[in-house]
Amino acid sequence: MTTYNDFVIRFANVNGSGSASANGMFAKALFRMGVPVATRNIFPSNIQGLPTWFEVRVSEQGYLGRREGVDIMVAMNAETFEEDVASLKPGGFLLYDNTKPLAGHLRRDDITEIGIPLTDLLLPVFTDIKQRGLFKNITYLGALSALLDIEFDVITGMVAKQYRGKDDLIAPNIQALEIGRGYAQEYLPCPLPIRVRRMDDPGERIMIDGNTAAALGAIYGGATVCAWYPITPSTSVAEAFEQHANRLRLDSECGRRKFAIVQAEDELSAIGIVIGAGWNGARSFTATSGPGVSLMTEFLGLAYFAEIPAVLIDVQRSGPSTGMPTRTQQGDLISSAYASHGDTKHVLLFPSTPKECFDFTADAFDLADRLQTPIILMTDLELGMNDNLSEPLEWDDGRTYDRGKVLHAEDLEKIERFGRYLDVDGDGIGYRTYPGTHPEKGAFFTRGTSRDEYAAYTESPEIYEQNMQRLLTKWKTAATLVPKAEIESSGQRAGILYYGTSALPMQEALDLLGDEGIHLDTLRVRGFPFGEEVYEFIEDHDFVFVVDQNRDAQMKTLLVTEGELDPAGLVSVRYFGGLSISADTIQAQVSDYFTAQKLPRLTEVKS
């Protein structure tokens, strides 16, 4: 039976062997044929020599989450060959270099071997050893184009575009592609029963990593100061910010930069710079991962209490401690939500797509200014470092920046006495001034110690409590300003609540569950503190599954704590192995719960 646009292909390579470019072109070619693809880089914490895998999920239905099992394995790493063969699903295809014959213990009866003598084919053509290694990747790409029926001119067009300006590289790349394609057409059963076909035009959609999208969001959102410290998987946020700002943020007359970026000595300094700049009226941000958030907690508490805007992009990875630095997780919810000593709470945003990384980062600067507090974007390695299919990025040219409650010199002239922490409007947010605004009025002393409404130091128990209560009023205001949860309801008794990258496999999981007669209403959390709609959703359902990509059900904990909810009504669905959660995992855990609790299923009566 022939299937179209529905498989998982995994490329097993050695880190640093130049495979990323060929593998990326494979995914991009399918994207350009209008086929939905999702890419995942499964890489070690290493620069050269260790195993690395690149996985492409191809799905005509548009299922972009990770799926268990591999249909096609491109096994190019001798070291992992045995486990790579073992990971193939029965009926799968193994593509390998058969210059040397396959050892007997590596053979399986239930898969199809596709041997291509890559080394032998390239030996007479490319004399340089390094070049030969690189072109091996391009050659298997050529073979795959024939095996899977990928339009060849789409690939050659990409080569031409990629090496524009380095024209001497185009011809040998095309030659390597043709060697692979020619061999496959002559000696192999092309095309395979698993293959691709052109779908509708990909339309407006783009393929972009979340970190680049977030960096662009910072540029569009008006960030002028970026301070950061290198840490996987967040480094590319700062790098993309600098790269794009170097083009988009130059003064048209003098050519100088309308932004400042500093690679700080550590994360403590990075957040300190952000807070200093925020205090002085510039939009500023940092990007880090879990260990960086741990280092930043003292400063985050200061910014919460002293009420200073700041934006932090947390690209989460597997913890605790160094954990698995190159694997994904949603492990920092609690450490971010309550970062710092004392009664501290922070506003969190949960993007699910690159477009949301862009939108929410730009929004975060408005929210930080409006709420005068740190805003933390909770993305992860899965979203941040992989090319994800996304709606195109859009900016409304009529949009202005909401700088929040800031008094300028002319405002200060009109008021009798300025009180930095007076709750004039009843929303818990006072009016601030930037340093140097007015010769006589509006100056105040910012401190992490307790102070009265006029910013004067005090240790009065009543005034301290009053101030802490006002911060809670502000917290309630925040719940009305963060992005609302996305709800889809068809009146089911049970619901499922999820956030961030758990959105990727969700539609597929719901379809799989639907086939079993399990139908769920859905809610995707996009902000913290939770809006009323989140509590109402939970209230309206007999029980709600809560999907977390961490061991300790951190989202469930936040819901129970903040909403004073009965934990019995929230059923945790969890995965924390470092790959992103798959539809199969969600389906299995939900289905098992229905079975264990003997809950009724709706099965369609087929006539």
Place this chain on the structure above:
Amino acid sequence: MTFVAKPRVHHPKLPVNDLGLTRRDYEGPVSTLCAGCGHDSVSAAIVQACAELSLPPHKFAKISGIGCSSKTPSYFLSKSHGFNSVHGRMPSVATGANLANRELYCIGISGDGDTASIGLGQFAHIVRRRINMLYVVDNNGTYGLTKGQFSATNDKGSTSKKGQPNLYEPIDVVSLALQLGASFVARSFSGDKRQLVPLIKAGLMHKGFAFIDVISPCVAFNNHNGSTKSYDYVRGHSEAVMASDFFLPQDEITVDYDPGTSEEVRMPDGSMLRLHKLDDGFDVHDRVRALNYVQTHHSRGEVLTGLLYVDPNASDCHEILDTVQRPLNELDVAELCPGNDALQGINESFR
């Protein structure tokens, strides 16, 4: 403890500066530090320096860390914003503040615990970054707010109030600043206003990172016999490399000089730092010799004071980063947002 405002009456004959302001316009509320604390003398010197320079008293960003020293920005320049931040982290907050608005005069106040222990890393890196600011360490060799523990600048063998000797080698922040590339390095004594005020003025006018280590005795915990940071010890063991006066461009130089040779250092804005050499062998532009000189005097148990090094043509962080002249915090959406057309071009590059 509460906030105590000073009464707003002042002597009718207080001198008025070019802005028509008196020294009172540069002061803050009453200090809550111990009576006789050297830090209050440093605050008073800052007030005098800013008033004499006729700088607008609201155009400062005063940043500090945590400790007795770090409380002091509350006690001077009350028309300016101040930020008493996190222990040892003043340098990063000052960096951010300076990046956001390069037009404000940035004064960072730190202590020896704040700079030489918990904040040593941040101190080293702000020197490297060349932030345009005046960084003052109120150096008393002790932790005052937690009642008298040794700090890392305390000399080995110096004794605590209870008579116990310090067992560890001291960290000399002046040597560090010189070694890490600070373009203005000085040391002074809180009890020597004649030396300190001109140094603060010159440091404020210096473009780049200006560092002044001020030995500032702690009357409560480190002013006894056996301490090398007491009033008596410092008065008895300090040696000034040179006396200095600081003049704005418009000032006529009519001061009587101490005997000895003198040298003028022209600051970027045209103002003049006039140095009176007490030691003929000292060159204020020689970083390597300055380091050697400081170490030599330290080994003799002497505290070398005065301006030790200055590079009047130094660059600052904004020049390194090539940022626009206008303060970044003034730029609005029209100047910062590239617009939707540019974004559609970016989308295209991801197809």
